[in-house]
Amino acid sequence: MRAWFPYPLLSTALLGIWLLLNQSVAPGTLLVGLVLSTVLAWVAVKLQPKRSHLNRLRTIAGFVLLVAVDILRSNIAVAGIILRSRGQAVRSGFVSVDCDLQDENALAVLACILTATPGTAWLEYDSRQKKLLVHLLDLEDEPAWRRTLERYEASLKEIFQ
């Protein structure tokens, strides 16, 4: 079973997207979708992604909610900065932070969250010194932002342990 479906989550997601794109569950569509999702999962084996185990569904749900609220709040904050930015200069700058997440997939999720949040942009991660280089649009918020990052790290460590 494991040899045929090396990544069951990936296969299911691909099949789901295929069916949504076709918007039908006719036997032909279903068959092509099954073949595609199985074969593409074999291709993914060749890429050798790091495996990690997700656990604690309740933590995941809480984390998603937290991130959504943060993105909403920073959307409003950055919109305000842009609208007020005509006269005064924006106080933006680079920040270097320590970050010791071990799991590669957790780092990828953290990178996507930080970049998707308006006001922070992930630029570089040095895996040897565990330093993270981030550009912040509003440096006044830096202490609050560091606390948020620590909270994200703690949740991600708990999810991807």
Add this chain to the structure above:
Amino acid sequence: MTELAILWSILLAQVMLALAMGLALYRMVKGPRAQDRILGLDTLYINAMLMLVAFGIRTANTVYFETALIVAVIGFVSSIALAKFLMRGEVIE
């Protein structure tokens, strides 16, 4: 009455989206360096996709939504290719 209000607000939203497309186009044409132009192009295609969704709401035609989906996927691939070129092009020089 309701119909008139919704038509006017769709029109207003489309005007705003067109303005946003114009601003992104300005950054793409002017943008001092290559990365600014790529950023402008990226914003331009996302705005164009939203414009297609607005047309879709107006006409209830499924073709607009399919086109918006294709624009979203192809724009992503082209932006990734351009950003990758910025890094690789300099390595070869």
Add this chain to the structure above:
Amino acid sequence: MSHLTDLPSWAAILVCALLLLGAAMTLIGSLGLIRLPSFYDRLHAPTITTSGGTLLVCLASILCFAILQSRWIFHELLIIFFITATTPVMLMLLGQAALYRDRLEKPRDVPQKPVPLSMADSQ
């Protein structure tokens, strides 16, 4: 304009509000592309367009066609999924490319690459 007349008025108001708010967020994001002074500042502007604008406009469409029940709403869900999944990757790659170029051309303005520990010891 046959299908829009079938909307009940509360739904029409909600759809209008979501659509206008989404378009306004998109406009603000593109305005940031013009107004903000440096490239790294401008890197933040499109995220407003993608997270706020796309979500609100697609929600308006979902609400409209979920009430009318004239077509499936999976396209909007897929658009939201693709945009939220792809934009961070693209912006990250663009930021890295810009950082790489700036380090070559004007090293004063950007932070340098941290020196590896083994090299720092040997110097």
